[in-house]
Amino acid sequence: MTVALPPRPDWSQLIKSGCRVFVGGNAGVPYALIDDLIANSKAYSDIELVHMLALGDNRWAKEEYRQLFKVNTFFIHGDEVRRAVDEGRADYTPVFLSEMSSLFSDGTLPLDTALVMVSPPDEFGYCSLGVSVDICMSAARHANKVVAQINPQMPRTAGHSYLHISEFAAVIEADQPLQEIEAPPIDSVTERIGQYVAMLVEDGATLQFGVGKIPSATLKYLERHKDLGIHSEMLSDSIMEIIASGAISNRKKTFHPGKVVTSFCIGSRKLYDFVNNNPHIEFYPSSYVNKPTNIAKNDNMIAINSALEVDLTGQVVADSLGFDFYSGIGGQVDFVSGASMSKGGKPIIALPSTAKNETVSRIVPYITEGSGVVTSRGNVHYIVTEYGIASLRGKSIRERALELIRVAHPKFRAKLLAEVRQNYWVPHYQQKYPTDIPELGAIQLHKMVVNGEKFYLRPLNPADERRLQEFFYSHTKETLRLRYNYDPKQMSREKSCNLVSVDQSSDAALCIVRQEGSRITIHAVGRFYYNEHDNTCEAAFVTRETQQGKGMASKLLTTLIDIAQKRNINKMLAFCRADNKPMIAIFEHHGFKRLFSGDPSEVELALPLQEASQEKSA
Template sequence: MQIVKSQFSNKIDWHSLLNSGNRVFIGSNAAVPNALIDSLIEDGKGLNDIEVTHISTLSDDKWALPEYASRFKINTFFIHGKLIRKAVEEGRADYTPCFLSEVSGLFSDDILPLDAALIMVSSPDELGFCSLGVSVDVVMSAARAAKHIIAQVNPLMPRTCGHSFLHISEFSACIEHQQILPEVAVPEATKIIDRIGQYVAMLVEDGATLQLGIGKIPNAVTRYLQHHKNLGVHSEMISDGVVDLIKNGIVNNRYKTFHPGKTVVSFCFGTQKLYDFVDMNPHVEFYPSSYVNKPANIAKNDNMVAINSALEVDLSGQVVSDSIGDHFYSGIGGQVDFVTGASKSKNGKPIIALPSTARNGEVSRIVATLSEGSGVVTSRGNVHYVVTEFGIASLQGKSVRERALELIRVAHPQFRDELLAQIRKKYWVPDYQKNTPTDIPELGDMQLLRLDMSEKFYLRPLNPSDERRLQEFFYSHTKETINMRYNYTPGQMTREKSCDLVSVDQSKDVALTIVRQEGSKVRIEAVGRYYLIPQKNSCEVAFVTRETNQGQGMAKRLLQTMIDIAKKRGLKTMFALVKSNNKAMISVFEQFGFVRSLHSDFQEMELTKYFTTDKESIQTETAQGESK
């Protein structure tokens, strides 16, 4: 069968296809059939009160202009673009909240029956099949459910693989009109977004399958996956960042357990580079959102990592992502679909990533209580991780008290005291929890450092949310370890005492921990501290390691980090008091240049490190300070 241009209409007879009061669907994202919209406006005069339904649209959204209010009533499932947002604000358009995976069912089950689907397709092949190209999402389902398919055949539309084809014989009418696909430039990197991308990338293990949402943060994440291996993609959308990951062999879908070997998506938008990449690419398959976003299908991917953003998160973990107060801003989209699917995946990780503040730092996105009118899109029971530029909050299995402390830790420092004060009024946090988390500036922007060891070990500051972990760490010690470390046998590590030990002003004293973290499973393996002695411009240092990890270099790593911090803070000396028979610990200190000195207690040995060559001057100053 050969398709010739004479089979395309030059003009659509809208009055033979539609009646006033009908409901029509408009194609999505980068595949809005603008020529059909122009034709309907010009040649469909006399047709009024047409309900227009759609999801996100990358278009001039002409149908939303006030002058067409009597002709078109908009009902959108996702608010995107200034005109659509303004129409919703002014009451000329409706917003219908719905999971993206369930939008198709509204059409197929006649909850919102469609009289016509206005779509954009590629040129037909020699068999007459046209591809929906870069936007299969809910377009395929709308086309299948509508009484009439009205198509704009665009020679510039890529032909994408998967479940993306319709035969030209299915169209009630079609026109050929060339339309350049809208390009969305790769967002410029910022320091804050880059740091969020780094933290999120730390949660992605080799062999994981990814869902990447829309915006700056997913693009930043892709920049920090360049050293990962054997990643897969099962995502409602992809953008330019994924192209390089596939070309560099980082995404090869080798270990996917659902559609192995294939990148699975429902739509894409980005630059022409992306559109050229997906054209006739058998490695990237497009399927309807009802299939891609179905939580049960998402969960079939082991190690599924879902990365989405939000407008606001409260201290219990509730996520707001479609409104600012009672001002509807975007939509539910696929966030809940993928958060749910990833949470049910074997070793899955649902992640919410967002900057800690909004309005140029004026307001916190981490809040004690949600803004009035805000709607919860993702519940507190679904989210496993919340990531900001200040770190990773792990929420799975945490009590409300622990969640609050975790989330305060990743809030902007200028809001932490206020957040703690607000939730203390609600008794989420006991009165003995007095201090908010503080960062260690000397560690740099990233307060979580992955160690080069055989297992998943990380070095970071100890913080208030570690209270229970530190208690468990203490009770894991043998009596010998406790005696060696504390020189006596403490009877009990109460929650109050543990809270005091993890609530550290890290700008003065230092408390570091090495944790083993696998997903949401976190265990303290070693702790190192130094206590500042201002009058001597010195500090006392100590550390303890879980017995099963002794000899693996954790003590050395903690000590080296504390030495580096002390030097940067301009301290003159660092000293430790060690039991004389603790040869292993003495050896560690001496390897770092600590020298022995006499101590009044013959059972203890004092070891001192001098951060200057003028040792005699320091000893004199110290003696003078003691005499005072």
């Protein structure tokens, strides 16, 4: 069947001065239409061009076309658009991606004409919006006239991506390569962020992610997961690798099971070929994909987004640097909200801890003057940097501040604590800022499985004050007597703060925790105190009664011994009640020998660390 094409554009019949014209964006910018309009534009002025992120040179925003076009962008991208916004020649309109389409449908921004790029029509006359359905579909449905660039290089994508040739007032046939972007290289900082984010993802979860280094790094560490799904506003090249790994099955999705759901993709030509006629990947308008209630229909929805800075209460700045608008709101709030409402969902903000070659902290005591909050402090569940995971949901301002200082770059932590003492309620007894244990490696969070349950071993830190209180009050009198040699009645906030505020460069304090969503429970604590006068340390540990005999104490002691050996400490000591036979047995199992003690109620044990290290290496 031969399909008749509409005529070439007669712009005098399609636009007029002062009208509003939508331009398709992302990788589907119809540059042939833009060029034809510019070439025939002598009679026009003050045309408002509306678009979202648009790859390519954005030539319409150049200074030379300032009388012809006034740009109104929903997302700032590219040198020309950014320069035009900075110079006041263009406007930035902040709006959630889920609500952009309603600006056209409800008449807030009525469209005279929409310029879109589509695939060639099939035998029935249907063209596909291909890699850029997003808000293009809504613009086409609500504009008075639609003009299309038919491009043989535009893929045909499944889902709600089709417009019939009869809907176009005019077309241009132009064979042009789609706009591509290269995947950025993954550096060591991004690698660690990706590892931490991956720890928050359970098998069977559904993922949303954007473009950039952090999503690529995260997906790399998800390739051994099982039955993951994807419901994401956009796809990048990383999707191909994780699908090839077998980690993506979409079987456990509770909304569009069996399918990858998206609204646009940007990346390489290989990605565009990958989505072409791929029945497993469906493209829908952003008003559908980004609708928070639709996102929430996916159980265990994991939303992974980034930020420019985060303040110590959890406010997220994502579209501006001071008074300079940098990008756009995009779909961050849509997916943060949707994941928050999802059963088992996790909204995650992931970002490097510093900028400008580690001279500027992205974790800040208060947002930079002029910057705007995109995601509020009430929406955020997790903030992830290369220094760990800060869990914010259900946390007080004080707890949030301590959690976020912990994942800030170490050289900014003291200053951040000093600032937060001035601006927020942090008690007078909170004197120390969180420190890492270098001997644990770049990743300070270590997964361990105990009787089929997942736990994490990590440093104890000031944000654990309340958790340590809860841990203390969970013990029986017998456990407290055996651990402390008396029956303590209280663990005050001041005492708990002192116990969790550890200078980990001299002493060492570890805990084993169970994390269920935002709820973190301490199940075991182990520590040693360093004695500088004789280069020895004294070790102790305590385990929740329900976990005793399962290897947690042994894991803590093994790790403490390893840390002490790496610090070239000569000897590790331990003092136990004589009737605490389980604890004595653990120390002896790890090579500790009993020393003579004049007190029959107490057993003193010692481990020569450097001898043990030499025996281990031998």
